[in-house]
Each structure stands twice: as structure tokens, then as C-alpha cells.
Amino acid sequence: MSVFDLLRAPLFTLDPETAHGLSIAALKTGFVPSCSVPQDERLRVRVAGLDFPNPVGLAAGYDKNAEVPEAMLRLGFGFTEVGTLTPKPQAGNPRPRIFRLVEDEGVINRLGFNNEGHEAALSRLSALKTTGIIGVNIGANKDSADRIADYVAGIHRFAGVARYFTVNISSPNTPGLRDLQARESLAALLSAVLAARDAETARQGRNVPVFLKIAPDLTEEGMDDIAAEVLAHPLDGLIVSNTTLSRDGLKDARQAGEAGGLSGKPVFRRSTIVLARMRKRLGPDLPIVGVGGVSSAATAIEKIRAGADLVQLYSCMVYRGPGLAADIVRGLRDEVSRLGLSSILEVKSTATEKWASEAL
Numbered sequence: 174m175s176v177f178d179l180l181r182a183p184l185f186t187l188d189p190e191t192a193h194g195l196s197i198a199a200l201k202t203g204f205v206p207s208c209s210v211p212q213d214e215r216l217r218v219r220v221a222g223l224d225f226p227n228p229v230g231l232a233a234g235y236d237k238n239a240e241v242p243e244a245m246l247r248l249g250f251g252f253t254e255v256g257t258l259t260p261k262p263q264a265g266n267p268r269p270r271i272f273r274l275v276e277d278e279g280v281i282n283r284l285g286f287n288n289e290g291h292e293a294a295l296s297r298l299s300a301l302k303t304t305g306i307i308g309v310n311i312g313a314n315k316d317s318a319d320r321i322a323d324y325v326a327g328i329h330r331f332a333g334v335a336r337y338f339t340v341n342i343s344s345p346n347t348p349g350l351r352d353l354q355a356r357e358s359l360a361a362l363l364s365a366v367l368a369a370r371d372a373e374t375a376r377q378g379r380n381v382p383v384f385l386k387i388a389p390d391l392t393e394e395g396m397d398d399i400a401a402e403v404l405a406h407p408l409d410g411l412i413v414s415n416t417t418l419s420r421d422g423l424k425d426a427r428q429a430g431e432a433g434g435l436s437g438k439p440v441f442r443r444s445t446i447v448l449a450r451m452r453k454r455l456g457p458d459l460p461i462v463g464v465g466g467v468s469s470a471a472t473a474i475e476k477i478r479a480g481a482d483l484v485q486l487y488s489c490m491v492y493r494g495p496g497l498a499a500d501i502v503r504g505l506r507d508e509v510s511r512l513g514l515s516s517i518l519e520v521k522s523t524a525t526e527k528w529a530s531e532a533l
């Protein structure tokens with residue numbers, strides 16, 4: 174039994190946001206020990222010019238203010254993503270705004286991009302010594318008069334410290350944000366963001382890849398539009414997906430009525446179907462990061478089989494504890510041995526057709 178197994182019951186008596194704050198505080202003090210993970214050539218993945226030691230990353234939203242990126246890498250994650258960060262600090266929605274769906278191993282949140290803003294995160298990231306891969310997830314302030322300008326500001330502000338950028342247009346908790354997924358808005362956004370990135374590449378002599386993070390609540394036409402714009406721009410990859418507004422198949426009816434985005438196990442199926450459908454539209458090569466309900470080595474592999482090059486997780490760590498990333502990496506190592514693979518990516522897209530044909 175792990176320390177987390179003992180702490181889980183008392184932690185779960187606390188409001189989820191209070192528990193989250195305690196976990197960040199514990200990681201900051203170094204109280205949480207590092208986890209040893211296998212450094213295995215077969216798990217190394219090269220994506221968008223970056224060398225990932227393993228394909229399991231921390232998804233955005235846990236370390237919004239870049240307080241503990243090195244601690245997350247020590248837990249065994251192959252990469253970590255800070256943010257979403259908006260130019261100005263922002264309080265977000267009134268509390269309570271995070272809800273556990275214990276029976277479902279799910280989470281509903283309506284945080285609304287609470288974060289300390291660019292400046293605070295930049296000073297923390299600038300002080301880091303690590304060579305590990307830390308991505309910066311950027312967004313727009315709720316009251317912004319020009320949302321595209323907020324994303325462009327994020328690129329300029331973090332170009333010196335980010336190893337990659339995530340352009341997040343898929344949070345359901347900032348009114349109108351998901352409208353940026355519509356074809357014309359997306360075209361304008363991608364043109365502006367990628368022009369800013371190219372200007373920074375010319376200035377710094379270092380290229381920072383840009384990924385676009387999309388919602389799992391898309392129609393076929395919506396997926397067509399996103400794929401067309403992604404292919405029309407020199408984007409480096411897609412992250413599929415953010416939280417869902419759907420409430421399909423939940424056991425915990427008590428919390429299901431809360432407004433916000435649902436994540437964890439209940440979003441696994443939907444996000445994996447959308448991932449496979451986007452893989453079919455984008456062809457074999459454009460990098461895709463699979464996110465949503467990854468809870469084990471088996472679910473991580475299923476994302477890769479559906480078409481992902483990398484995976485990320487957040488919600489299932491709430492239920493399984495800080496050792497989850499290391500457990501998954503060990504599980505992946507065992508699986509590549511069992512299957513006799515020389516690279517985990519040999520299973521990539523082997524189940525794209527199966528997942529893409531499942532009903533949403």
C-alpha cells in the first residue's frame with residue numbers, strides 16, 4: 174500500500190480545489206519523493222523535433238502557474254505542460270468549481286482559466302535549470318477585447334522558455350472560446366499565432382513547435398473544418414482532447430448536473446474516437462497528443478493505437494495518486510517487451526479504423 178492509498182480517504186473529505194492546492198504545496202516542499210522510471214530506448218519518442226524520454230505527459234490544468242514542473246518530471250512524466258496562462262491574472266469562476274465523480278473516476282471543472290497571468294509564470298520558468306520538456310499552454314482573458322492578440326502575446330512572452338506551445342481553444346469554461354474552432358476564426362488565429370512564432374524563431378534562432386488543443390464535442394463538419402485549417406497552416410500537431418460537455422454514461426448522478434467540462438475515465442471513449450477520426454483526416458504523420466481518461470498502460474497504448482504519438486493525463490492521477498505516470502511508463506516498458514517491439518510507436522494507428530468507426 175502506498176502513502177497515497179493511506180492519504181486518499183482524508184484527501185477526498187476536502188474540497189477538490191483545497192486538495193489540489195495541498196498537493197501543489199507538498200510538491201513544492203519536495204515532500205513527494207521522486208519515482209524511478211525506466212530509461213528505455215524503446216519508449217523514446219521524437220515528435221516535432223523534440224526528444225521525449227517517454228510518451229506520457231502531464232496535461233494542462235494541474236500546474237497552471239508553473240509552480241512544480243520539475244517535480245512533475247521527477248514523478249516520471251516524460252514531459253509536462255503548464256497553464257493555461259492568460260496575459261492578465263484572472264480569478265476564474267466562483268468556488269466550488271471542481272467536482273469529483275468518484276464512482277466514475279471522473280472530474281467536472283468550471284474553473285474558467287484561473288491563473289496568475291504571464292508575468293508570474295514567466296519568472297518561475299526563467300529560473301528553472303531543467304533540460305526536461307516543459308510546454309506552455311496559452312489562452313485568452315475572459316474580458317479580452319482581442320482574443321487572438323492574447324494568444325500572440327503568449328507566444329512572444331514565452332518563446333524563450335517554452336519547449337512547445339499549446340494553443341488552447343477548447344476550454345468550455347470561457348464563454349465563446351470554443352467559437353475559435355470555427356473555420357474562419359481558426360484560420361485567423363493560426364495565421365497570427367504562427368506568424369508570431371516564426372518571428373520569434375528568426376529572432377532567437379530556435380524554433381518552438383505549436384500544438385492546437387481541441388474539444389471532443391465536435392460534429393463531423395467541425396472536424397473537417399479543423400483538419401482543413403490544420404493542414405493549411407504549418408502547425409506542428411494537435412492535442413485531442415480537452416474536457417467534454419457531454420454527460421453520457423455517468424454513474425454518479427449526484428454531481429453529473431454540475432456545469433463544466435467532464436474529464437477522467439468518462440471522457441476516454443469520446444476523446445479516443447475523435448483522436449482516431451482526426452488521425453484519419455490528417456494522414457499518418459502530423460503529430461497528435463492523445464488526452465482524456467488515460468488511467469493505465471493499457472489505456473495509454475489504446476490512445477497510441479488510435480493514432481497518438483504521445484499521451485497526456487491529469488484526472489486519473491486524482492484517483493490513482495502521484496505514482497501513476499511511473500506505473501504507466503513501467504507498464505509500457507513491459508508491453509513493448511511482451512510484444513517484442515523496438516519502439517512503442519510500432520503500435521501507432523493499428524486501431525485507428527476501429528476507433529474511428531465507433532459511434533460517438
Ligand SMILES: Cc1cc2nc3c(=O)[nH]c(=O)nc-3n(C[C@H](O)[C@H](O)[C@H](O)COP(=O)(O)O)c2cc1C
Nearest residue numbers: 232233234257282414415436437465466486487488
Ligand atoms: C481541474 C482541471 C483543470 C483543467 N485546466 C485546463 C487548462 O487550464 N487548460 C487546458 O488546456 N486543459 C485543462 N484541463 C483539461 C486537461 O488538460 C485534459 O485535457 C482533460 O482533463 C482530459 O484529460 P484527463 O481525462 O486525463 O484529465 C483541465 C482539467 C481539469 C480536470
